[in-house]
Amino acid sequence: MQDYKTESPFDITLSEEQQITWDMLRKFAETELRPQARKTEAEGMPSQELLKKIKSLDLIPLIIPEEYGGMGLKQDSVSSALALEALAYGDLSLAMSISIPLLTAQIIAEHGSEEQKGKLLPEFVAGSIFQVGLGINNALISTDSYQSSVTAKELGEEIILDGSKAGVAFANDAKSFLISASNESGECGLYFVNKDQEGLELEEKEFMGLKGTPFSQINFSNCKISCSQKLGGHNYSINYQSLIDSSRIGMSALALGVCQAVLDYVVPYTNERVAFDEPISNRQSVAFLIADMAIETEALRLMVYKSAALKDLDEDFHKQASLTYRFATHHGMKIGTDGVQLLGGHGYTHEHPVELWYRNLRAIGIFEGGAGV
């Protein structure tokens, strides 16, 4: 049974504005991101030229308040999800090179103290979008998703950080980091740490996928920061679970974009690939895999929409976001692996993008804090 309040009818039609943004971003994904995916992966990061193009999409200034140099438009979650899906259709790494700084800016704009906002937000518009590195992913295997593998011990005006955060994107470009840490009373909050802080050490890491985004691990060892470096100020407390849930909707939207890419790739391939004198898609064993791929992709789309729509209504979206991310994780991987399977040996090589999507889709369910809605 449902338990939210709305008078609006059930609907799955994009608004005119959403359609325009969708068309624009999807075209950008196809013409600018997809062709650069292999090169970006080989070089370990996007070219400066591509980054310039990504930045000129103005997705970050859009959500930054006018007093900090942005356009101050309130972006609804559904529209954010649509944008993420459209970008990930091109390439997941490249989509995350914009979705991660976008999420960072969103978090600071929503939760930052006046001082923190004044200091950092204008830079997102005028300077580097990677100035603040976001540290959400846990380095330890078994840490609770709604807690951090970094501990924050509060000693008067001082906070001591210990532990590690994994998968921090573009850490080399960052001047500071916004990392999550759990305090002794079990609350998880976010803290700014300067890069040159004593007790902080960066370690570059390579992953099986998302290779177009440079990632680092941050190790904290008796790292002392001031309590004013807590996001929102000393006494501010953030709903960390809600932040993770929102990010999970975003990650699911990204997964959706990749799933759609796989589907749109295997359809013409299996229609053209001939074996035993006819297209392999004439066989049910092939065709049914594709039917299921289409079914689960469409289902994921509706799950993402619903989660985002619930968030837009200011209703509790914890359960819906959890279900959506679980669904995206399970079926994303299934679609990734079936994508390679359908191309057989050809799918296993770099001649086709399906092996890249296979590796990237494995990030879904693992990465937290990679995109927000």
Add this chain to the structure above:
Amino acid sequence: MIHPLLPNQLQKTQETMRMAAEFILRPISRKYDKAEHEPPLEMEQLNQAAAAQKKQTGMTDDSVKSMDLGGRNLWAVISLEQMCWGDVGLFLARPGTGLGNAAIMAVGNAEQKTKWGKRWAAMAITEPAAGSDSKNISTTAVLDGDEWVIDGEKIYVTDGDRCDCVVVWATLNKNMGKTAIRSFLVEKGTPGFSVARLEKKLGIRASDTATLIFDNCRIPRENLLGGKEEIETDANAAKKSFGGAMQTFDNTRPMVAGMAIGLGQAALDMTRALLAEEGYEDNFGASIHQQTAVQRELEMLEAELEAARLLVYKSAWMMDNKMPNSKEASMGKAKAGRIGNKISLKCVEICSMQGFSEDHLLEKFSRDSKILDIFEGTQQIQQLIVARQVLGKSSRDLK
């Protein structure tokens, strides 16, 4: 606006239907599972409850009964979902509702709709040698003067014994394939029409499933639904004609899929209730290291069910908005059919001996659910329909 959410008004419908399911269907679930072939008289109560609901929401037509849903398909799907949360078999046995009504509404002319729309009409398609390939049916209809003569055997006719009339699919010419297939309305009591036997089934035992025999059964000429007596020789026209008949299924697939969603939810709810007695609590969104295997399993099943539900709602919403929904209807049916079945079987396992026991309804749900992945097009037929559309293939290329 992207808003895959139910407005308050539909949530109220859900609540009303759920109450009816809980207080009218559930108490007699086991009784009619045991007393197979006995008509569930209590179901009249449900019709009265539905009439009251109709009055409350200001609906003017008896939508579910007549299957003339005119923009109310989403309403019907969520109503069915809640009814089948109560009991699928009993819902199917509800007097006055049959698949034949959907066919009359989809294929019949205005006069036929008025005449038979509100009668209880069953649908007779399947034959011993023709199931999903309904173009190969061998029941014949021959025009003799002002009467059609129907001959043949039909099996698996839901409501076949208790209904007022049957919509029978027959061929005008066995050599002409699907282009010659028509549907006819045959009244109960017509000489030459008899109920040969009732099936004993794995589940949905409250619903009667009949074998019907038509032996030199003569019906009036005007009982040909849609009234088209000539056989099209033009391939396109022929395709369109059969497509029209098959369209009945585009309309009813979301309904049957909705039934599977209701059943799946019922199994999950009952499993949680039984587990709660032993201290279980959900832990949505936690990492695999914080969840128990059962929390993890139930979360995944719930996610699959919610995904199926949204597919089904979308296909009904498309119908309400007059969008072609053949692909989406099959997507929803495929997903809901298999997931309803998977959930109900998994729930029996999770609840162990209590799940397997007739003390509870979980075992019954797991038997009832199987038919929802079979009738109105099996899982494999749905996959075939989806695959053909996604791949842009004809039935000749993708068999």
